[in-house]
Amino acid sequence: MRIVPLVLAFAWLALQPGAAPAADPPSLTVFAAADLTFAFRELAPRFEKATGARVTLVFGSTGNFAHQIRQGGPADVFFAADQSFIDALIVDGALLRETRTLYAQGRIVLATARAFGPKLIDLRGLLDARVRHVAIANPLHAPYGRAAEQALRAAGVWDALRPKLVFGENIRHTLQIVQTGAAEAGIVALSVADVPEIDWVRIDASAHAPLDQAAAVVRRSPRPELGLAFIQFVNGAEGRPIMKRFGFMPPGEF
Amino acid sequence: MDLFPLWLSLRVSLSATALTLLAGVPIAWLLARRRFPGRNLLEAVVVLPLVLPPTVLGYYLLVLIGRRGPLGQALASVGLELAFTWGAAVLAAVVGSIALVIKSVQAGFETVDVQLEQAARTLGRSEWSVFWSVTLPLAWRSVLAGTVLAFCRALGEFGITLMVAGNIPGRTQTLPLAIYDRVQANLMDEANALALVAVGIVVVLLFGLSRLARLRY
Numbered sequence: 001m002r003i004v005p006l007v008l009a010f011a012w013l014a015l016q017p018g019a020a021p022a023a024d025p026p027s028l029t030v031f032a033a034a035d036l037t038f039a040f041r042e043l044a045p046r047f048e049k050a051t052g053a054r055v056t057l058v059f060g061s062t063g064n065f066a067h068q069i070r071q072g073g074p075a076d077v078f079f080a081a082d083q084s085f086i087d088a089l090i091v092d093g094a095l096l097r098e099t100r101t102l103y104a105q106g107r108i109v110l111a112t113a114r115a116f117g118p119k120l121i122d123l124r125g126l127l128d129a130r131v132r133h134v135a136i137a138n139p140l141h142a143p144y145g146r147a148a149e150q151a152l153r154a155a156g157v158w159d160a161l162r163p164k165l166v167f168g169e170n171i172r173h174t175l176q177i178v179q180t181g182a183a184e185a186g187i188v189a190l191s192v193a194d195v196p197e198i199d200w201v202r203i204d205a206s207a208h209a210p211l212d213q214a215a216a217v218v219r220r221s222p223r224p225e226l227g228l229a230f231i232q233f234v235n236g237a238e239g240r241p242i243m244k245r246f247g248f249m250p251p252g253e254f
Numbered sequence: 255m256d257l258f259p260l261w262l263s264l265r266v267s268l269s270a271t272a273l274t275l276l277a278g279v280p281i282a283w284l285l286a287r288r289r290f291p292g293r294n295l296l297e298a299v300v301v302l303p304l305v306l307p308p309t310v311l312g313y314y315l316l317v318l319i320g321r322r323g324p325l326g327q328a329l330a331s332v333g334l335e336l337a338f339t340w341g342a343a344v345l346a347a348v349v350g351s352i353a354l355v356i357k358s359v360q361a362g363f364e365t366v367d368v369q370l371e372q373a374a375r376t377l378g379r380s381e382w383s384v385f386w387s388v389t390l391p392l393a394w395r396s397v398l399a400g401t402v403l404a405f406c407r408a409l410g411e412f413g414i415t416l417m418v419a420g421n422i423p424g425r426t427q428t429l430p431l432a433i434y435d436r437v438q439a440n441l442m443d444e445a446n447a448l449a450l451v452a453v454g455i456v457v458v459l460l461f462g463l464s465r466l467a468r469l470r471y
Contacts, residue, residue: 029422037439058422059438067313071320073420074338172438195440 027054028226029074031065033081033213034170035106035144035189039246040079046242047233053226061170063141069094075218077227079103079234081171082143083214090216096224099217101231104248106211107190108147109200111175116184119199123155126185131164135177135186138167143211144174148187150208190247210254255444258424259432260451266340266428267408270347274404277348278355279397283385285356286363304353308413311349315418319345343419343426347408354403362396363389398467406456 032040037059044055058065062081069075070092078095080086083102089095112120120126126134136152137145145167152158166182168174171189178186179197193200215234217227233239240250284290285297303311319326320337329336336342366389374384390397412430419426421435429452436445 034438041439056423056425058420059435060416060421064309064417067316068320068338068417068420071316071322071326072335072337074422074425176437 027056028076028223028230029056029058030077030079030230031058031060031069031073031075032079033062033065034059034172035081035191036079037172037192038194039191039243039248042246043234043239043242046238047230050233050238051226051229055230061141062143069218072220073218076221076223077215077217077230079213079215081106081211081213083212086214086216094219095216096219097216099215099224099228099231101215101235102212102251103215103231103234104213104243104250105205105254106144106147106213107205107247107249108144108151108187108203108208108211109190109193110185110203111178111188111193111198111200112185113178113181113183114197114199115181119201120185121201123152123157123203126152126161126164127157131184133166133177133183133185134161134164135166135168135174135183135188137171137174137188138169142168142170142174144171144187144189147208147211151187151203154207193247213248255447256423259427259429259448262340262343262427263409263429263452264455266343266347267405269344270351270408270411271401271405273344273348274352274355274408275397275401278352278400278404279359282356282359283363283389286360287389300356301353303349308350308411309417312346312414312417315345315349315414319418337418338420338422338426340419340426343411343415343428346414346418347411350411350414351404351407354407355400358396358400358403359393362393362400365396366392395467398463402460402463405459409452409456 030040030044040057040059044057047053048055058075062085065073065075065078065080066085066089069078069089078086078089086095086100090097090100110120110123112118116130120131125131136148139145139149149158152161166177168177171192174186175188175192175195175198177183178188179195181197187203188200190202215231217224217231221227234243235251243250281296281300285293285300316337317323319329319342321327321330326337336345370392371384371388374388379387410430411428412434415426415428416431419428421427421431423435427435429448433445433448433452436442436448
């Protein structure tokens, strides 16, 4: 009966306190769309310094976050990649309407893997037979994917390119497909495009519907004023230059 | 480097493995030894978590245990919240791995000669005693194999955990989620180091268990 003590030891070990986080220290939990990864990693420490609050950044897909916040996900503030998710959650009563704020407009770029060779300068270049795969975010649920589809349609190359398209789950995943050279080219967000493995050129903003990104404070948040302060910080004197540097157009400068 | 994800993952996988054994072994025994209505249905339900994509499964679980879900509301009425806690990560790991325990242990029980069990019964042993002194010892290696599979699956669980526990650093960010996060943030050195840690754990564990497997029950 050697196995019984073994299982009991397992169970005992598992139930040991210690490793588990007991009480949560007072902090601000931010659910942020994946395209904000680089910008917010730089912004958050500055906000912490300015306010003394501790910020926990959680990056992921806007759609997943929307499901989670609807089900009581422990966010204090939600930065979506697309304002439609914010509006739907406000209607559901999960977000505070009066805190809804536009914080940026996204831009897309045409990215070429450096390993591939010459930088593509316009969307028609994707038709080149040497470009075997073109990565875009999934247009069904990713805002940047929708914008990519609109731009490709506007350029009249969508139908011809369809067999070459591969879909990333979100914009960071799409970038990785090009970064690794798995796709020779792709359409990604300007905010994530500054990586050594790719060359990029801007796609005109008139080629797609505006990528208006909104944020709002979560209704269940125990510290709504801190969440609002973070939104204002992102839109404020210290936040705007950083957001711009990472490829987001701040409100009022669209 | 912050090692919190490592400790959390170990704790979650150990808890989940203990729970899968507690729930999985009796189910495996039922499937191997009893004929009852709905048995085929149960067999199908058991492997369902392996068929559904983890994130989809995670979404359904979240709808069930979330604040607006039926189970979530029942738990809330007694002051408990499971979604987005480390307990949700345990639940995710159990759901993801229990099929592996049930199927291997069931196969183990089925290879045990029923005549040996009957011989024990003719000697006056109770069903309980037959199970502990005949069936389980003879199926011991299958139980061990199922345990290893379940532990490894629990340690690597990603999709379900992401949905029901969230990916909150310092609270519910397990090792696989932490690795994924580092990759997303282009911090490849940290990602590689964490991945190496995960691989190291499993190698040490498998080595230890292969020793253990040579032992008799």
